[in-house]
Amino acid sequence: MDSAKTAVVRLSVIALLIPMLVLIARLGYHWSLARQVADCEAITRSLEQVDGVQRVPSGGILMLGRNHLARWRNVPDVLLGSDVVVRASPLYRPEAIAECFQRAVAWYQPDITVLLLEMSDATRASDDVFPGTG
Numbered sequence: 001m002d003s004a005k006t007a008v009v010r011l012s013v014i015a016l017l018i019p020m021l022v023l024i025a026r027l028g029y030h031w032s033l034a035r036q037v038a039d040c041e042a043i044t045r046s047l048e049q050v051d052g053v054q055r056v057p058s059g060g061i062l063m064l065g066r067n068h069l070a071r072w073r074n075v076p077d078v079l080l081g082s083d084v085v086v087r088a089s090p091l092y093r094p095e096a097i098a099e100c101f102q103r104a105v106a107w108y109q110p111d112i113t114v115l116l117l118e119m120s121d122a123t124r125a126s127d128d129v130f131p132g133t134g
Contacts, residue, residue, distance in 0.1 A: 047104065
């Protein structure tokens with residue numbers, strides 16, 4: 001009889017855990033979507049602040065990066081005969097740039113785009129760094 005009670009208890013626990021796991025998965029998905037929207041809004045605000053101050057030529061080379069690019073002191077204004085537009089912020093993670101591609105890259109209409117990765121990006125799986133490309 002003890003084994004029957006144990007089986008009922010186990011089934012009850014499993015029956016209660018499954019809806020909780022589904023709920024946690026759904027909340028995680030919705031949180032991820034909200035974070036992506038927040039990232040795009042923050043990136044858009046950041047870019048608009050800088051674009052309002054600096055001249056933005058169409059064509060040319062667009063360089064996007066985070067911490068390392070932000071610390072560069074002598075980024076050239078012209079490279080390979082093309083104007084260089086540099087945008088650096090801790091917000092510009094590769095996955096956020098991918099989500100906000102229209103504003104972060106396409107808006108500038110660059111001939112060449114250079115995305116400088118951080119060492120932490122190099123140690124991650126490519127599907128994590130560049131979602132949707134695998």
